[in-house]
Amino acid sequence: MKETSPTEPEAPAATATGLHPTATGVHAEATGLHADRVSRRADGRLILDGVTFAPEPGSTVGLLGPNGSGKSTLLRLLAGLLAPSTGVVTLDGTALPALPRREVARRLAVVEQQADTQTELTVLDVLRLGRVPHRRAWTPASAHDERAVRAALERAGLTDRADQPWHTLSGGERQRVQIARALAQEPRELLLDEPTNHLDIHHQLDLLALVTALPVTTVVALHDLNLAAMYCDQVLVLHAGRVVAAGAPGDVLTERLIAEVYGVRAAVTREGPEERPHVRFLGTLA
Incomplete structure (x- = not known):
């Protein structure tokens, strides 16, 4: 999509207060993943409007809001998959565009809504893709790579599925494999875009229990308010591209x-x- 430049004055920044002491601004000494007054335009339409967001390291933050509120766009900006029209996303105080993509990929893991492939892959093959950012081109997997993959298999409860073909897995199993692939990446930040979509209740609870137990900073877009209340430390609510509320679920919902x-x-x-x-x-x- 071709983007256009803003034609009206930039609106005041919407601030995700209560999520981190530096949530009202990004400082050079800041650690972790921060978005500072980011906006995004596409085809002349303002999709995200002046959002500032700084998740507390190690916490699980739920992104909430109706369809079209900007949740997926914010996740893609945080991942560096989209560039903001205004504002900046930083990682440990450095703007994402200034960092090599391989370095960003070592720190940030992204789990999209659905993943598919026509290539004949096993579960173990998929998890090994998570180690690609840690290796130079044409370099074989190291002993550490294999340990990381096996540890991710075990944490995700997939050890007995290692050799199973990807195309034979159910939707819930595929989501679990994608999270395991992200774990094999050994990230410090994990971004998930509506991972519970199309899953039954058992798999929704199972998957979120796995995600929230991880020792990483997690940002997860969700539709279900009760799941967010059960599993998230903090929630951030978007409406029409702006932050309208942020804080503990009990205070916000x-x-x-x-x-x-x-x-x-x-x-x-x-x-x-x-x-x-x-x-x-x-x-x-x-």
Whole structure:
């Protein structure tokens, strides 16, 4: 898609407050992945509008919002797969475009909504792709590469599937393999775009339990508010490309916000020992 330059003054930055002490600005000494007032335009349309976002290292942050709110675009900007029209994404204080792609790939792992291939690959073959950023061209896998792959297989509960052909896996199993491939990459940041789409309830819970137990910073786009409330340390809510709320699920997921952002009536109660919010939908607003 061809992009056009902004034609109106840049709007004030929407800030994801409460996610990190430096969330209102990116500093040279900052560590981790930061987006500072990023906007994105395509075909003259403003898709993301002045978003500042700095996840706490080691936390799990859920990106929430209706379709078209900018969740996938923000993830792709954070991954360096798209360039912002304005603003900057940094990794440890350095702008992503200034870093070699191989270095970024060693730090950031991305799991797209769905993955497919016509190539005859086994589960083990897919996981070995995660080690590509760590090797020079035409260099064979090292002992460390194989250890990383085997450790990812074990963590994802896929040891008994190592030699199974990719095309024989179910949708839930494929998602688990993609997460295992990302683990084999040994990232510090993991970005997932709606990984629970098209999965049954068992696989949704299983997959998110795996993801949130990982010792990495995780940013995951989700549609299900209750899954976000159960598994995320923080949530960031986007609407029409702007941040409208950010913080702990219990502080953010209110009946008023759900009505304003999603256009539905809901009852929000507290469930379980941690009193996490539980959302019960009552119908659309007239």
